[in-house]
Amino acid sequence: MNTKERSIIRDLSLAPEGHLKIDWVNAHMPVLNRIRAQFEKEQPFKGLKVAISLHLEAKTAYLAKVVQAGGAEVAICGSNPLSTQDDVCAALVEDGITVFAKYNPDPQEYKDLLIKTLETEPDLIIDDGGDLVSALHSERKDLLQKVRGGAEETTTGILRLKAMEKDGSLQFPMVAVNDAFCKYLFDNRYGTGQSVWDGINRTTNLVVAGKTVVVVGYGWCGKGVAMRAKGLGANVVVTEVDAIKGVEAYMDGFAVMSMTEAAKVGDFFVTVTGNRDCIRGEHYEVMKDGAILSNAGHFDVEVNKPELEALSVSKRTVRRNIEEYQLKDGRKFYLIAEGRLVNLAAGDGHPAEIMDMTFALQAMSLKYVNDNYKQIGQKVVNVPYELDEQVARFKLASLGISIDALSEEQKAYLDSWTEH
Template sequence: MSAKDNSIIADLALAPEGHLKIDWASSHMPVLNRIREQFEKEKPFQGLKVSISLHLEAKTAYLAKVVQAGGAEVTITGSNPLSTQDDVCAALVEDGITVFAKYNPTSAEFKALNMKALENNPDLIIDDGGDLVTLLHTESKQHAVNLRGGAEETTTGIIRLRALEKEGELQFPMIAVNDAFCKYLFDNRYGTGQSVFDGINRTTNLVVAGKTVVVVGYGWCGKGVAMRAKGLGANVIVTEIDAIKAVEAYMDGFAVMPMLEAAKLGDMFVTVTGNRDVIRGEHFEVMKDGAILSNAGHFDVEVNKVELEAMSVSKRTVRRNIEEYKLNDGRKFYLLAEGRLVNLAAGDGHPAEIMDMTFALQAMSLKYVNDQYKSIGSKVVNVPYELDEQVARYKLESLGFGIDKLSAEQIAYLDSWAEGE
């Protein structure tokens, strides 16, 4: 069955606009273009089926086309109901990739689309947040029969994978792409930092300068969000549960305090923890009128929407991707993108140049797990440093930059325990 006959998308007629988006993204992804050239020559996935679950927009679409160029039969679905772009889906179908994704499906439809993406019994997967892995260990176990392994994109997904591994339940190898240097140093920090405020600013059309921005969590994503908020002129407060990260935030020039104190001061809130209920009822009780709530973690559980709704007397949509919650005392809070990823649900995600490195890692990791799955076994492993460094070298070359090399004498000196002369 052809991709057109098998896919479930919104409207194939949207394809022209989708092609333009993909073309624009690919023209700013030189590292992935270089890997595509290699894949076209080597065909590392010839005869294999690859299922992908990622935020389905232009940059992801180009990754799917690169994997396809490596000989794979590619099926793709969305990892978030509000980040799927229907025109991009249509373009992929025209390019021979099977797509099971629509913008804003119901929860039941979203899960069904994810499950459809596994019915081809894939040999390899690329996952975002662990959704495919979870299905392959529960309701879609029968579709793991050919599975050699895969690669995981996000912090949340790695948490779920390591929990499976710890319990002895993980059934196949997974590469922790999120933990690679070229992922968290650039994607998590610079990508999240910029795209969060792209989404917030596009959605609210409000100034950031002068406002108090509360960043909940100071991992690599939180570092990026705090950095960009500061650059836009905000007063930044960081909340943390990790004492080391809290000291780091302080040394970086940010105020640090418990969430209950920060809740009284914040004008804008961005959650980036990967955990649930980090903004909840006790915090809503003390927040200022007009507070803007947003999330940049994978799932829509960081802001407790159930408690917020229970405390509200009314709820209405005041702008696209902005829901107003009015409390008994007249205070109003504004939740962006239903508490889902604000940078993707209310924006276009990370810049193409950033995702160039991340998706290069994904493509190379997929090849690595395909080559090494028998020796890896059913566990979570890091991206080999050699692949990480190769992506960085490709990036430098695309920028026209060079770096120094150690001389033989310098290498010998570093390898010696004796005191140098």
């Protein structure tokens, strides 16, 4: 059975537009292009099957093609119902990749498509949020034996994997790509910072300058969202549960307060914590009329939707990707993209140049785990520093930038303790 016959997608006739999108990101991903050339020559995945679960848009599609160029038979599904782009799915099918994905499937269909991806019997996995690995360990344990290992994209996924490792459930090694320098310093901060506001701005068509933006969580993603909000002219408030991060946000020039206080003053709210119920009933009670709610964490649990609906007397779609909730007292709140990832569900995700580094790490980490899975064992490991640095060097080279190197004398000086 060929990929067209096996795949489950919305409409194959959408492929031409998908090819244009993939061609565009290809032209702006020089690091991944360099790795693709290496993979074509070395064929590190020859004879292997790779299953990928990521936000299925053009940049992800190009990563799948790079892995395919390394000799792999690739099957891919989406990692979020609202981030899948049907035209990109169609283009991948034409390029010989098996796709199980549609935009906005119902919850059961979304799960079924994920299981279909696992049923291709992969040797290696690339995951985003841990859904693929979790389903493999809970619902398709019969396929575990064949899997050599994989790589995880997100903070949320790594937390789930480490919980599995801690209780002895994890059955193969996973590389924590999110924890690499070239991931969180650039993807989480600059990528999330820009793409979140891309999604909010195109969806609402409202001015940010002069408004109060509440950023819930000041990890690397929160730092990026706050920085870009400040650049757009907003008054930025940060809420935190970590005292050290609270001090950091204060030192960065932002107001820091509890969510109960921030709820009273916010015009825009962006949650970026990876935890649930960050905005909930007690906060809705004190929010201003017209507050706009959005989430940039992996799952749609950070803005508590059931409690918002319970307080509302009506709900309607007022713009594409905006739902209006009217409360009994007449106040109206607006939720973007059902509380799912605003940058992908209501936008195109991170810029191509940012994902170039992240997906270069994914490709190299997949090769690393395939080469070393027997030695690594059943645990979560970091991306080796030399791979992280190599991605950075490839990036600098693509920009025409050169940096200095330590002399032998400088290396000796740094390694000594007697001659200072």
